[in-house]
Amino acid sequence: SAVISQKPSRDICQRGTSLTIQCQVDSQVTMMFWYRQQPGQSLTLIATANQGSEATYESGFVIDKFPISRPNLTFSTLTVSNMSPEDSSIYLCSVNRHNEQFFGPGTRLTVL
């Protein structure tokens, strides 16, 4: 299995501000994935973060809104920029190890 931690676990933010979410994995991985789970919904992939290159964003997600850093093989950050209430969601990072996908505990974001 993979041990994944995220910070913060939850936050309440004002609209127009930004929040950076951190994800730490217990061992090196090539790709780290960021997902969003809106209330009562499924998980949607935001982007894939590779170390040493720009993240690859899925349709409907852009770098200006969700900038991602991947400074090394065990760490990544996702920033939710210029937040609005529609950004209220759970954000989860994820890694694949031995063809199995593991998820972090998630960051529950509420935007007022």
Next chain:
Amino acid sequence: GENVEQHPSTLSVQEGDSAVIKCTYSDSASNYFPWYKQELGKRPQLIIDIRSNVGEKKDQRIAVTLNKTAKHFSLHITETQPEDSAVYFCAAVSGGYQKVTFGTGTKLQVIP
């Protein structure tokens, strides 16, 4: 890209009865099909998976079947128990990219 449809969206069964959740996928390149259970406020947890070279897999009360020709796969839970109550997500994963596309989820309620 991949599209995964999941039915039903909600399912109520009496304790001891069976539950079946069905999914279809669109991308013939998908070759790995995991199922996740998500309890309220928790991260998705892998409960069983199946690969494209296998038609059926069973683990105690849980079984999955895969029909690659029809692009269908299903989760079967027998002798359901109240602790099986949760949201279940099917998913499809394509080859080396490791990208996981989730179904829309099924909220299973097991009535004691």
